Amino acid sequence: MGIVACRRCTKAQPLGTQTCPRCGHVLQSREPLSLQRVWAFWVLGLMCYIPANIYPMLKTRTLFKVEESTIIGGAVDIAHYGNYGIAAIILIASVVIPLGKFWAVAFLAISVKQRYKVTNHRRQILYEVVEYIGRWSMIDIFVVAILSALVQLKTLASINPGVASIFFALSVIFTMLSAQAFDSRLIWDAEAKDGGPARDER
Amino acid sequence: MKDVVSSELDVELDGLIVCPTCDATYRFEKPANGERAVCQRCHKVLIAPRRNAGLHIIAVALAVFFLIIGAAFFPFLTIDAAGNRNAVSILDAALAFSGGPMIFLSLATAALIIFVPLARVILTMYVLVPVVLDRPPARHAIRAFRLSEAMRPWSMAEIFAIGCAVALVKVADLAHVGFGPAFWMFGVLVVLVVAQDSFMCKWSVWNSLEHPKAKRS
Known part of the structure; x- marks a missing residue:
């Protein structure tokens, strides 16, 4: 036009x-380099996500012992105490959502080049969900921040952030950038290219 | 010949609106207050004007401004265990990651939960106050609004609120936890921030910045 x-x-x-x-x-x-930027941030995010799960997120020091727990380990501990709801929130926010996001962004980026039997509208919804939900992974970082500021009871108990927190925060930030770099108009181009005016959907 | 074509296009362009997510083009027609113009192809809301939206947004923004400042400094949570007491403000929580490379994380957290929301509120007021008062837009208003929109995904106050809930449950069996005044301020704040975003019709703001004299409905 x-x-x-x-x-x-x-x-x-x-x-x-x-x-x-x-x-x-x-x-x-x-955006000319949209997909390249998506993949670059995607890979960075994935690279940061691995140490985020291997190294300890929290160092809890109580009277006699020091405990270091990873993200998943911490959630399992909470589940042992009977707080299944909170364990589920943590697992969903820091494992399910990030992994789902990696999958979804990769799928969207690949589906622009290749054809899949998923309607554009579905893919658009997927994109919006990814953009909206990505920020919620930050929840774990905030929990660590609140805990380590609050629980500083001298000799009795103290909680300190572990190395994983920095990697996890970076991973969330990179995946958010990756999703933002994706040009959603590409979703609709694929259809227009296949013949038939793009506007006649529905 | 070419000139004629391009000038014809110019006239037409003002009457067009293009969906930013899927690039579908529509002939522009302003919906009435309370109605919404939605992209037929991808269902994105394009225009959603409301009566007195500007005034509402400014009122909410003002409230958010004072709440953020209050919530940042007043004690937020207090903890009590076997005679040891500790009270923290949100600023303390944000700056909990201290020492070594953790300082970057500290700064990032502080930015995400306090400074970005605060900056967005200030920019919003800067842009909208002259518009609502039917004055010409403030200097650099357009740049200010752009910045405010770019910061939107990085404003994470509401996520911090959920983080609080999770943290509380984690500590609850370790020690007695009490709520400071800032906790309630922050609760109200989260509701207001979400409300402010849903009131805002971006198209209306751009339009009023472009045509400052146009009477706002």
């Missing part, structure tokens, strides 16, 4: 306009 649209303020401009006159956002019909 000879139009390039601003993704930030939805205003249409003639093709070839460099920056949006309304909001100053850089105009690009499609």
